[in-house]
Amino acid sequence: MVSRVIPVDNFDLVIFGGTGDLARRKILPGLFRRYCAGQIPEDAQIIGAARSDEGDEGFRKLVGDAVREFGGGRHCEDGTLENFLERVKYVRVDAMGDDGWEELQGRLRLGVVKAFYFSVGPSLFGALAERLRSFGLADDDSRVVVEKPFGHDLETARALNATLAQHFKEEQIYRIDHYLGKETVQNLMAVRFGNMLFEPLWNSQYVDHIQITVAETVDVGGRGGYYDKSGAMRDMVQNHLMQLLCLIAMEPPARFEPDAVRDEKLKVIRALDPVDYHHIARGQYAADDDQPGYRVHVGDPRSKTESFVALKCHISNWRWAGTPFYLRTGKKLRGRGSEIAVVFKDAPHSIFGDEAGRHNNILAIRLQPDEGMTLGVTIKEPGPGGMRLIDVPLDMSFAEALGAEAEDVPDAYERLIMDVIRGNQTLFMRGDEVEAAWAWTDPIIEGWNRRGEVPKPYDAGSSGPEDALMLMHRDGRKWREIKA
Numbered sequence: 001m002v003s004r005v006i007p008v009d010n011f012d013l014v015i016f017g018g019t020g021d022l023a024r025r026k027i028l029p030g031l032f033r034r035y036c037a038g039q040i041p042e043d044a045q046i047i048g049a050a051r052s053d054e055g056d057e058g059f060r061k062l063v064g065d066a067v068r069e070f071g072g073g074r075h076c077e078d079g080t081l082e083n084f085l086e087r088v089k090y091v092r093v094d095a096m097g098d099d100g101w102e103e104l105q106g107r108l109r110l111g112v113v114k115a116f117y118f119s120v121g122p123s124l125f126g127a128l129a130e131r132l133r134s135f136g137l138a139d140d141d142s143r144v145v146v147e148k149p150f151g152h153d154l155e156t157a158r159a160l161n162a163t164l165a166q167h168f169k170e171e172q173i174y175r176i177d178h179y180l181g182k183e184t185v186q187n188l189m190a191v192r193f194g195n196m197l198f199e200p201l202w203n204s205q206y207v208d209h210i211q212i213t214v215a216e217t218v219d220v221g222g223r224g225g226y227y228d229k230s231g232a233m234r235d236m237v238q239n240h241l242m243q244l245l246c247l248i249a250m251e252p253p254a255r256f257e258p259d260a261v262r263d264e265k266l267k268v269i270r271a272l273d274p275v276d277y278h279h280i281a282r283g284q285y286a287a288d289d290d291q292p293g294y295r296v297h298v299g300d301p302r303s304k305t306e307s308f309v310a311l312k313c314h315i316s317n318w319r320w321a322g323t324p325f326y327l328r329t330g331k332k333l334r335g336r337g338s339e340i341a342v343v344f345k346d347a348p349h350s351i352f353g354d355e356a357g358r359h360n361n362i363l364a365i366r367l368q369p370d371e372g373m374t375l376g377v378t379i380k381e382p383g384p385g386g387m388r389l390i391d392v393p394l395d396m397s398f399a400e401a402l403g404a405e406a407e408d409v410p411d412a413y414e415r416l417i418m419d420v421i422r423g424n425q426t427l428f429m430r431g432d433e434v435e436a437a438w439a440w441t442d443p444i445i446e447g448w449n450r451r452g453e454v455p456k457p458y459d460a461g462s463s464g465p466e467d468a469l470m471l472m473h474r475d476g477r478k479w480r481e482i483k484a
Contacts, residue, residue, distance in 0.1 A: 008421040010041045010112045014104065014137075016095065016128055017119035018048025019062060022147065026178075027119060028063050029071035030414040035084045037410075039418060042087075047107055049093040049100070059090030095124045101135040108137060115420050117145040122160055129167040138168070143420050145174045148239055149230065150429070153445075154438035161431040174420050175429040179240045179338075181412030181419075184371040185247065186427070188340070189261075191365075191373070193252050198363070201344065204323040208360065208477075211341040212244050214329040214367075215482045217461075218336075219285070220297050220307065228298040231305040236329040238441045242269065243429070244367075245325060248340055249315055258425035262433060269436040273314045277447055283308035283465035284455035285332035291460060294332075304448075306455040307331045310468040311444075312475075324475065328468060332460040335482035338367035343477075352389060364480070 013031075015023055034040050048059045064085060091107060093100035108114060116132060118125055125146060132138040146164070151157025164173055179185060192199055201207070214236060220227045227235060246265035253260035284307050287293035295303050308330030315325065342363040362376040374393045381388040419427060456465040463469070463482055472478050 008039060008041070008113075008418055010044055011115060011421045012045040012047065012108050012112055013115045013117065013417075013421070014047045014049055014108075015117045015119055016049050016093070016124075017117075018059065018090070019050045019052055019054065020119055022119050023048070024062070024066040025070050026411070026413045027117065027417070028066045030411050030417060032063075032067045032071050032081070032084050033411065034414050034418060035087075036080055040087075044087055044112075045107070045109070046088050047104070048088070048090045049104060051092065051094065053092050054090045056088075056090050060085045060088050063088050095120065095127050095131075098131075101131055101137070105135050105137050113143070113421055113423075114138065114141070115143040115145065117417075119147060122146075122149060122151070125160065126163040126166075129164055133167045140169070140172075142168075143172050143174055143423070144168055145176055145417075145420055147176055149234065150175055150239070150434045151438060152230070152234065154435060154442050157434050157438045161435065165431075170431055171425065173431070174416075174425060175431075175434065176416055177239055177243055177429060178412040178416065179367070180243055180247075180427040181414075181416040182367050182371065183410070183415075184365055184367045184373070185244070187373070188247050188365055189256075199252070202342075203319045204321055206344055207323050208343045208345045209324045209326060209475075210248060210343065211326045211339075211480060212241055212248070212328075213341075213480070213482065214240060214338045215333045216329075216331045216336055217333060219291070219332050219460075220294065224298040227307075228300060228303055228305045232307055232309040232329050232331075233441060233445055237309060237311070237327060238437050239429075241327050241329060242437045242441075244340060245313070245327065248342070249320055249325070251319065256426065258428075259430075261426050262430045266430070266433050266436055267317075268315060269433065269440060271315045271317045271320075272440050273316055274440075275311055275313060275444055277451070279312035279471065280444065281308075281310040281328075281465055281467035281471050282306040282448070282453065282455040283330060283458040283468065285330075285460050286457040288460050293457075293460075304454050308333075308455070308458060308464045308468070310464065310471055312471055326472065326477075326479070328464065328479070330464050333482055334461055334463050337369065337482060339480065340365040340367070341480050362480075 015027060017023060031040065031046055048054070048063075054062065064081060067081060089107060091100050091104040093104055114137070116128070116138065118128055120128070129144065132142070132144075138144070144164070151160050192202060243265070246268045249268045250264040251267065253264045284294045284303070284305070287296065294307050295301050298305070308328070310326065310328035313325045313327060314320075315323075344361040344363075346360045361378070364374045364376070366372050366374070376391050376393055378389050378391055381390045416427060456467055458465040463479065469479065
């Protein structure tokens, strides 16, 4: 099955920080893949803007190298890459001064969609926004894309939103979270709201609990300076896991439209109960025989920042009252994977007797790797000897089910950037969503600091600290295994 590609309107896309790591690894290769798919108009412009003096040819070389390294080897030898690079330009711009802005303004065209991607640190957002307006580059139809972190806490998030609001309307601001661009995340809404099979069961009467896991095998790497000021709670829970929680728990919106969807997500965040400190596990990966631990990686032998966190959360509304949501994320764990598991309750009575065991259905939604879904179903074990029950999976990998190779499935950044050009904000966070998420997160972090808590060490390559296992065991439950 070949997916239908819908071209977008003609556009000029300016990438501030166009020579940076995110642009090289994700944004530019993603745009090239969309060009290969026939989704980008032939005369669209992609303009890199940064402080270095690259020039058009220097930037084209950088883009070509990035595509060859991170673009999956798509159509690099048949002239397609050269054709794409003809649409790539560069302007040297001083974000904090006046240099380069008039030249950039002269490169932009009238009558096309104009989008500005802030692939820079939040400290530059205000300066860029102000200059886009003062030099006449942006108008009331332009769009700006901002990357996380959207603040460090509620106070800074409000200040950041206020700064952007001085120059752009909310409907022009696209706060990008690449998790929301994943095929499986969007399919979560299709499964819930497009199938009568699941939606009637999607509540506390039938769901025992829900697990949301984002596990990484890597360490903090070159992000140690940033990460040690943020930790797993700020870096992952406040945004990525919070968004997954909203999509799994929200009420059906009246329409699949940006504000209708985001209104329902906001209701979930505001219905979240404060988290009891007994329902939180924090960890920090320790050194092993071959590798240094977290504190060496961040250069602070007394760091109290968590590289792992697990929480038990409750949502106080009619649909989910009494159903716990277990969230966990961490680095240097046994396996790499992101998964949402909806664990349904046992049948109220087993007609097969105790020897058949207890069985429940689990809908596991895999976000990465191998995006897809698995539904566990209880059947009779084949063969004679009585009614013995076993659980078997009904498994669907999107790449296999849709008849497409993995490289043909659009990357999250590809999909989200095209949504920016279309003017579709459904998969982007609204300002009040961000502030509500921080309002729930801040008291948890403040509680750790007030009590002087130190994260528990855990072995690299394990499933995290013992406290996280106990978080489930106390409730008679267990985490799903993170496969190596």
